[in-house]
Amino acid sequence: MERPVDFVAQFLLLGVLYAGIFAAVVVYTPKKASLPRLAAALPLAVLTRCIYLTGARFFTSTQLRILGPLIWNHYLSLVDLMLLARVDASELARLARHQGATHPLWEALRLFFNLRRINTKWEVRGVSRPSKPQGRVQFVAWAALKTLLTSTAIDAILRLPPKPEPHLMAPGKETLYAFWNLSAEDAIVRLSVVLLFTVVASLSATCMYYLAATVMVATGMSEPDSWPPIFGSIASAHTVRGLWSQCWHQLLRNSVSVHGNFISDKVLSLQRGTFLSRFARLFFPFFISGALHWVMEVEMDGLEEGRFGVVTFFLLQPLGIMLEGAVHSLVGQSLPKSLRYVIGYTWVAAWFWWSMAPFGYEQYRTNPPPDLAPIPVVYLAQKWLDGSN
Numbered sequence: 001m002e003r004p005v006d007f008v009a010q011f012l013l014l015g016v017l018y019a020g021i022f023a024a025v026v027v028y029t030p031k032k033a034s035l036p037r038l039a040a041a042l043p044l045a046v047l048t049r050c051i052y053l054t055g056a057r058f059f060t061s062t063q064l065r066i067l068g069p070l071i072w073n074h075y076l077s078l079v080d081l082m083l084l085a086r087v088d089a090s091e092l093a094r095l096a097r098h099q100g101a102t103h104p105l106w107e108a109l110r111l112f113f114n115l116r117r118i119n120t121k122w123e124v125r126g127v128s129r130p131s132k133p134q135g136r137v138q139f140v141a142w143a144a145l146k147t148l149l150t151s152t153a154i155d156a157i158l159r160l161p162p163k164p165e166p167h168l169m170a171p172g173k174e175t176l177y178a179f180w181n182l183s184a185e186d187a188i189v190r191l192s193v194v195l196l197f198t199v200v201a202s203l204s205a206t207c208m209y210y211l212a213a214t215v216m217v218a219t220g221m222s223e224p225d226s227w228p229p230i231f232g233s234i235a236s237a238h239t240v241r242g243l244w245s246q247c248w249h250q251l252l253r254n255s256v257s258v259h260g261n262f263i264s265d266k267v268l269s270l271q272r273g274t275f276l277s278r279f280a281r282l283f284f285p286f287f288i289s290g291a292l293h294w295v296m297e298v299e300m301d302g303l304e305e306g307r308f309g310v311v312t313f314f315l316l317q318p319l320g321i322m323l324e325g326a327v328h329s330l331v332g333q334s335l336p337k338s339l340r341y342v343i344g345y346t347w348v349a350a351w352f353w354w355s356m357a358p359f360g361y362e363q364y365r366t367n368p369p370p371d372l373a374p375i376p377v378v379y380l381a382q383k384w385l386d387g388s389n
Helices: 004-028 034-055 061-084 089-099 104-113 136-159 184-218 234-238 240-247 253-267 275-301 309-334 337-355 357-366 377-388
Strands: none
Touching: 004 034, 004 061, 004 089, 004 104, 034 061, 061 184, 061 253, 061 275, 089 104, 136 184, 136 377, 184 337, 184 357, 234 240, 234 337, 240 309, 240 337, 253 275, 275 309, 309 337, 309 357, 337 357
16 A cells, blocks of 8 residues: 555656656757657646646645646646747756856756746746845745745634525525625625635635745745745735736736737737737636636536536636726726725725625535645644643
8 A cells, every 4th residue: 555655755756757858848959849849748748647646645635626727837837938938948048147157957947946937038927026135044934934824824714614504605696697686694695705715715825835935945946036925916906907917926827828828819810909819818818727727626526516616707807807998998097096996996896706706605615624724733723622621
């Protein structure tokens, strides 16, 4: 019988092979060598699947709902770097000289782990910067503390609060159509479901981000400035576009955006600046992101559950962005800035109250075990208290 430590070792070994293939491709194949780079995408896809299946042996199902989309999104990011951005040895050599004469192969490995490509020409837009630089020891200590605090918060949220009465979570409460028929109590519960889902998702992304940052900076694979704050300023969240492009984490944005733009520009040949082009460049990134999340829902629960709330949620976001853009072009500039912010935050809250409900209710009704926290402080405390009594 294989032990959990064996699965962890397999997971790490697959990760090393995965990173090695990517690094070898971008360093040792010419920029214009489309065929070998395209051929490398297949074994990387197989390895991505193997990494996911191996991780499923020791990660919990709740954690896999978060990690699964990140794993496949990382694959899309590597395909972008190999085939669209066309990273090659000469560019990595220039990056190496800028970073202190490190070998291009080492820079390729660092780029592999650099999800937002910080301090490179391929850096994701909308990334906030820390107010002052931190040393390696100080950064690792703060990142480890943030990991512990966010993990404890997740554990407490999922274990401690009482569940709503079953009739308040009945099918239909997440409706997108007849929401005006909801009672005041239903509307409040719906708001609490959306808020809880958003808070847990934010804490989960933060926890995993700083856990990875702790390991990568402590081992010297990354520098502290490669891990700026995961979320941007809440001041950007007075529009749906601003929330997605600046406030929310940008770990997934670049890979889905470049592939969405490729479909719009190269596959469909839509002329930039037209309505169809603008819509397609909004639609396809959200579609890809929704598909990545939906695949994980199918993996966890199966198609018989009819879990399409995540797809509905992501496909509604381009509609919200275009709607607010149209309204802003008509009346936005005529309003005082303070009033625009008040109206904007109210609009964003109402939009997510409406559009996120199908996704949030599906997650809430699944009633997964509270095993998302990598460091279950509350659970361990409860066990200790039960044992001492």
